[in-house]
Structures are given as structure tokens and as C-alpha cells.
Amino acid sequence: MKTTRHCFALDLKNNPELIAEYKEYHSAGNVWPEVIKSIKVSGIVDLQIYLVENRMFMIMEVDETFDAEKKAAMDANNPKVQEWEDLMWTFQQALPWAKKGEKWIPMEKVFQL
Structure with missing residues (x-):
């Protein structure tokens, strides 16, 4: 499997209790x-x-069936996932350069050994 x-x-709010x-x-x-599923x-x-301080990095490995738009649509129509996302947003804050509504921002690979 490839x-x-x-x-x-993404950042968390810089508050030790919230972190x-x-x-x-x-x-x-x-x-x-429901989120795991x-x-x-x-x-x-x-x-x-x-996590380092309040900055988070997410590494996601996907197979050939993954489609980001399909995943977003599935999540938008899943009330329990939306409830989780709303709850997590109470801890998270957008990166300073994020566009309105952006949460996790894709990172650019700049080096590989």
C-alpha cells in the first residue's frame, strides 16, 4: 500500500491549563x-x-483512497465530528497568517535526507 x-x-491558546x-x-x-472512525x-x-509550547504539528499518512474534499464534506455532515471540532476550537487559535476560517495549515517540505 502506497x-x-x-x-x-496550528497553535493552541497560550494557556497552560487549556494546553x-x-x-x-x-x-x-x-x-x-466517532472522531476516530x-x-x-x-x-x-x-x-x-x-506539540512544542503552544505550536502543534500534525503528520498525516493517507492511502490512495483519501480525498480531502470528500473528508471535509463527510465531517461537515457528521454532528459528532462537528461537536468535537467546536470543542477543540475552544483550545486552538489560528496561526497569525491563516485566512478566515482556516485551522490546520499545510506545511511546505523544505528538506529530506
Whole structure:
């Protein structure tokens, strides 16, 4: 199976209590099952989020069935995923250069060994 990697960045609000709560929501077994299912059925085979201070990096490995527009449409029509996204937005803040409504911003690969 061939996979493709996508990397994104987003900030959390710079508040230690909110960051701790965000991390707790993302600890093993705490992400809502409907969200996990939505990720898996869309062709995402691995998804990891890394954090430094309040900046997050998401690394997403997708298979050949993944379609970003289809995933966005599926999520928009899934009330539980929308509830999760609304809840997560209470912890997150857009990057300074993000356009209105943008959340996770795609990153440019600048080096590979």
C-alpha cells in the first residue's frame, strides 16, 4: 500500500491549563470513537500530533483512497465530528497568517535526507 504524508501546523491558546486539557482530550482512549472512525474511514492510515509550547504539528499518512474534499464534506455532515471540532476550537487559535476560517495549515517540505 502506497501512502502519502501531509503535515500541518496550528497553535493552541497560550494557556497552560487549556494546553493540559487539550492534551488530556488527546491522550490514549480519550478521543471520541466517532472522531476516530471518521479518520479511519477516510483513508487516513496514521495521524500524529506533536506539540512544542503552544505550536502543534500534525503528520498525516493517507492511502490512495483519501480525498480531502470528500473528508471535509463527510465531517461537515457528521454532528459528532462537528461537536468535537467546536470543542477543540475552544483550545486552538489560528496561526497569525491563516485566512478566515482556516485551522490546520499545510506545511511546505523544505528538506529530506
